[in-house]
Amino acid sequence: MARINLLLLLAVVATALYLVHTQYQSRQLYTELDRVQQEARRLELDRDRLQVEKRAQATPLRVEKLAKEQLQMRTTSPAITQYVRPDGSVIPAVAPVAPAMPATTGAKPAAKPPAKPAARPVTATRAAP
Numbered sequence: 362m363a364r365i366n367l368l369l370l371l372a373v374v375a376t377a378l379y380l381v382h383t384q385y386q387s388r389q390l391y392t393e394l395d396r397v398q399q400e401a402r403r404l405e406l407d408r409d410r411l412q413v414e415k416r417a418q419a420t421p422l423r424v425e426k427l428a429k430e431q432l433q434m435r436t437t438s439p440a441i442t443q444y445v446r447p448d449g450s451v452i453p454a455v456a457p458v459a460p461a462m463p464a465t466t467g468a469k470p471a472a473k474p475p476a477k478p479a480a481r482p483v484t485a486t487r488a489a490p
Contacts, residue, residue: 439454439455440454440455442454442455
């Protein structure tokens with residue numbers, strides 16, 4: 362009978378130690394979970410702050426200011442725009458003004474210049490150094 366009591370006592374002590382160990386692990390895991398959730402909240406706040414900052418940095422007025430100041434770019438106008446044909450040749454957007462011809466009697470009026478072929482405009486230009 363004493364052996365059975367001793368065996369049961371050992372079983373109760375082992376179970377109690379296992380229970381204490383399990384509770385300790387549970388508390389550690391809960392603490393780690395709480396710490397990770399706080400970190401996630403902090404990262405979410407950082408992400409939101411960075412998105413607001415990104416939107417503030419990408420305003421059209423700021424981009425134009427940086428393009429003018431740092432890249433020495435200027436806005437396009439017909440005087441500085443050039444069109445690039447698909448074959449790579451470049452034509453100006455504004456036709457150069459022809460020098461005035463002396464008036465002669467009986468001269469035929471000048472023919473209209475041919476229409477420009479389809480071309481892509483070059484929109485970003487740099488100021489000459």
